[in-house]
Each structure stands twice: as C-alpha cells, then as structure tokens.
Amino acid sequence: MSRCAQPSGRYSPTQLRFPRFRQNQNYKTQSTLCWPCTHLLPPSLRPPCSISGHRTRENPKGQRRKCRMKLKMKMQKIGARIGPKKGCDCPKLLLAVLSPLSHNVKMAIPMNKLCGLVAATFTPMTQENEINISVIGQYVDYLVKVQGIKNIFVNGTTAEGISLTVEERKLLAEEWIKQGKDKLNHVIIHVGSLSIEESKQLAIHAAKCNASGIAVISPFFFKPQSIEALTECLQEVASAAPSIPFYYYHIPEFTGVSLNVVELLDGIEKRIPTFQGVKFTSSDLLDFGQCVHKFKDRFTLLYGKDELLLSAIVLGASGAVGSTYNYMGSLCNKMLTYAERGDYDSAREHQAVIQEFIGSMSRLGFGVAENKATMTLVSGIPLGPPRLPLLKCNEEKQAKILATLKTLRILT
Numbered sequence: 001m002s003r004c005a006q007p008s009g010r011y012s013p014t015q016l017r018f019p020r021f022r023q024n025q026n027y028k029t030q031s032t033l034c035w036p037c038t039h040l041l042p043p044s045l046r047p048p049c050s051i052s053g054h055r056t057r058e059n060p061k062g063q064r065r066k067c068r069m070k071l072k073m074k075m076q077k078i079g080a081r082i083g084p085k086k087g088c089d090c091p092k093l094l095l096a097v098l099s100p101l102s103h104n105v106k107m108a109i110p111m112n113k114l115c116g117l118v119a120a121t122f123t124p125m126t127q128e129n130e131i132n133i134s135v136i137g138q139y140v141d142y143l144v145k146v147q148g149i150k151n152i153f154v155n156g157t158t159a160e161g162i163s164l165t166v167e168e169r170k171l172l173a174e175e176w177i178k179q180g181k182d183k184l185n186h187v188i189i190h191v192g193s194l195s196i197e198e199s200k201q202l203a204i205h206a207a208k209c210n211a212s213g214i215a216v217i218s219p220f221f222f223k224p225q226s227i228e229a230l231t232e233c234l235q236e237v238a239s240a241a242p243s244i245p246f247y248y249y250h251i252p253e254f255t256g257v258s259l260n261v262v263e264l265l266d267g268i269e270k271r272i273p274t275f276q277g278v279k280f281t282s283s284d285l286l287d288f289g290q291c292v293h294k295f296k297d298r299f300t301l302l303y304g305k306d307e308l309l310l311s312a313i314v315l316g317a318s319g320a321v322g323s324t325y326n327y328m329g330s331l332c333n334k335m336l337t338y339a340e341r342g343d344y345d346s347a348r349e350h351q352a353v354i355q356e357f358i359g360s361m362s363r364l365g366f367g368v369a370e371n372k373a374t375m376t377l378v379s380g381i382p383l384g385p386p387r388l389p390l391l392k393c394n395e396e397k398q399a400k401i402l403a404t405l406k407t408l409r410i411l412t
C-alpha cells in the first residue's frame with residue numbers, strides 16, 4: 001500500500017518508510033492546462049488578445065508576455081497552471097472551468113493522491129436519534145491523535161448515510177469538512193442515493209463545501225443491469241460536480257449490484273473525466289487484483305474489507321477505507337508498516353488480531369449497531385444508537401464486545 005504526500009509537502013514518520021509512497025512526491029500539486037487548449041477557455045478567462053503575440057485589434061502592439069501573464073494569473077485563481085501538452089489535465093480542467101458551478105471552485109485533480117487508511121465515520125446521534133454534530137470536533141482529534149488516521153469517508157455505510165435525510169447529510173458533510181480543516185488530508189463525501197436527483201444535489205453541495213472528493217454506490221432497488229447502465233448512473237452524478245474527484249463505491253453485498261469493476265473501469269475516464277478511483281468492498285480478490293493490475297497507474301484503488309486488507313496490499317491496493325480503522329487504525333497502521341518493510345510474519349500477526357476481532361464480532365451479529373457501540377467503548381466519544389431499521393446494541397452484547405477488546409488488547 002502506498003502512502004501519499006501531505007498537502008504541506010511534508011511527510012509523517014510512518015509515511016517516510018514507504019518507498020512507493022515517496023514516489024508520489026511527483027504527484028501533481030497543481031492541475032495543468034496546455035497552451036494549445038487555452039483557446040478553448042471562455043473569453044472571460046482568455047487574455048484580451050492573442051497569446052501568440054500577433055498584432056490584433058485588441059493587441060495592437062502584439063504584447064505576448066503581458067497576455068500570458070494575465071492568463072497565468074487567471075489560471076492560478078482556479079488552482080491551475082499553464083503548461084506543456086505532456087501531462088496536462090485539459091479535459092478535466094476545461095470541464096471544471098466551463099461548468100456553470102466553476103466560479104471560485106478549485107480544480108478537480110486532487111492536491112495529494114488519496115492513499116493509506118481512510119476511516120468510514122459513524123454518525124454521532126443523540127439518544128433520541130437526532131444528529132449530534134457537537135462531538136465531531138472531538139472525533140476528528142481522536143482519529144488524528146490516537147489512531148493516526150488522516151482521511152475520512154463520510155455518510156457511507158458505517159455512517160448510515162442511506163438512512164439519513166438529505167438535509168442531515170448536508171449538515172454532516174459541512175461539519176466534518178469544517179472540523180477536518182487543517183487536520184485531515186482527505187474528506188470524501190458519499191453522495192449515493194436511490195434517487196439520482198438527490199445524489200446530484202448532494203454532489204453539488206459537497207463540491208461547494210470543498211470536499212476532497214465524492215463517492216457513489218449503485219442504485220439498489222431498481223438496479224442497473226449492465227455496465228452501461230451503471231456507468232450512466234455514475235456519469236450523471238459526477239457531471240453535477242465536475243470540479244471534484246469522483247469515486248465509485250462498490251459494495252455488492254449491500255447493493256446487490258455485482259457487476260465486475262474491472263469492466264466498469266475500462267475507458268471510464270472518457271465518460272467521467274473526474275473519475276479518480278474505486279472503494280472496493282468485496283472479497284472478490286480476483287476482480288480487485290485485475291483492477292489493480294490494469295488500472296493502478298490511472299486510478300486509486302481503495303480496499304474495503306478490513307479483515308482481508310493484507311491480501312489486498314499484496315495485490316497492490318492504493319489504500320483502504322473501513323469502519324474498524326476508527327478504533328483499530330493504529331493497529332492497522334502498524335500492520336502496514338511491517339508489510340512495507342517486508343516483515344510479513346509481523347504483518348500477519350497484526351492482521352490476525354483484526355481478523356480475530358471481526359470474526360468474533362461476526363458471531364455476535366456484527367452490524368453498524370455493534371460497530372458503533374465498539375467505537376463508543378474504545379474512544380469514549382458518545383455516538384449514540386443507530387437508526388431504524390438497525391436496533392441498538394444491547395448491554396449484554398456490549399459486555400461481550402468489551403471483553404473481546406480487552407482479550408485482544410485492543411483496549412487496555
């Protein structure tokens with residue numbers, strides 16, 4: 001698993017140990033529009049005269065440099081630069097710039113590529129099942145300081161995103177982004193919904209809030225029956241927020257949509273210029289392995305089964321998104337460090353603890369309710385009960401979870 005550059009350009013001690021992570025130093029910190037494509041910009045973004053320096057009515061003296069400077073400054077405003085054709089991001093950049101939502105929006109290409117561990121956050125609720133945003137600041141600090149987690153995935157499965165109203169989802173997105181500012185590297189907002197229109201609204205909102213990216217699950221009542229149908233659904237949502245990176249969230253166990261991801265990825269950037277990667281929550285390591293093998297240079301491939309992460313790392317996962325990183329992030333970071341050093345015996349020991357925990361939780365009936373109770377037990381942050389249709393984790397189960405956490409020394 002590779003780790004990526006911090007926005008500041010500095011690296012944390014663990015990240016420095018990862019050779020593939022260091023390669024990412026070269027990751028673009030700015031998006032590039034090539035000179036030939038500058039003429040496709042709207043007139044307001046173009047210099048008032050030809051960039052070639054030819055004399056025109058608007059540019060009687062043929063002032064080439066002055067015009068270039070003006071254009072450069074305009075591009076800087078949207079977080080981009082002008083550069084050579086090689087390595088340019090023209091399609092993405094032009095889409096973002098030409099979008100009606102583009103004013104004052106920074107560019108789609110992430111400042112730093114998403115990798116390493118991403119915690120799928122729980123949604124804090126009061127005992128009355130209302131959203132409780134008051135503990136989100138404390139939650140972010142806990143993730144960063146205690147678990148060494150710098151990326152979050154908001155309003156997903158763990159967060160019961162699908163059971164929340166659009167207004168609640170917007171409020172949560174705003175609060176997580178606000179609290180994560182200058183503390184977290186990436187805040188990805190899940191905007192999937194049964195209604196594509198609702199998804200689009202959420203995507204537009206996430207972009208306005210400066211989310212690091214959006215993710216979308218497949219619709220799951222009326223299901224897309226083909227790669228083409230799924231691509232159209234994703235394209236529709238992505239095009240509503242052309243200024244931010246887009247991730248497909250593959251979770252067939254929940255959506256019932258098990259179309260092969262490797263087939264979906266083939267040529268997807270032509271349909272979705274902001275396509276950035278996949279959050280792959282399935283134990284189909286054949287499909288995942290093929291995705292990595294064919295697309296790792298183009299896309300970010302995040303694995304989502306915490307109990308199988310070590311296998312996914314061996315296959316070349318870019319990172320991982322999971323619920324247990326909320327409270328076993330530091331344990332899992334240690335596993336990654338061992339794996340990166342090539343010490344697979346120690347890495348396996350750590351994966352075994354995680355498997356032991358998830359295995360024993362599964363025997364208890366491990367769902368978001370039990371998971372949420374575990375996070376409350378480990379972190380001390382009151383996260384409250386889940387929402388219906390999920391039932392609260394009862395006291396007896398909580399006692400068993402606590403005992404397991406202690407036996408495995410996850411909680412001391």
Ligand SMILES: CC(=O)N[C@H](C=O)[C@@H](O)[C@H](O)[C@H](O)CO
Nearest residue numbers: 157281304305306307322323324
């Ligand atoms: C269904 C679900 O919530 N999957 C999570 C992420 O996608 C995982 O983090 C699991 O909770 C974890 O792997 C335990 O099975």
Ligand SMILES: CC(=O)C(=O)O
Nearest residue numbers: 120156157158322323
């Ligand atoms: C685990 C995860 O990624 C989610 O809760 O959506």
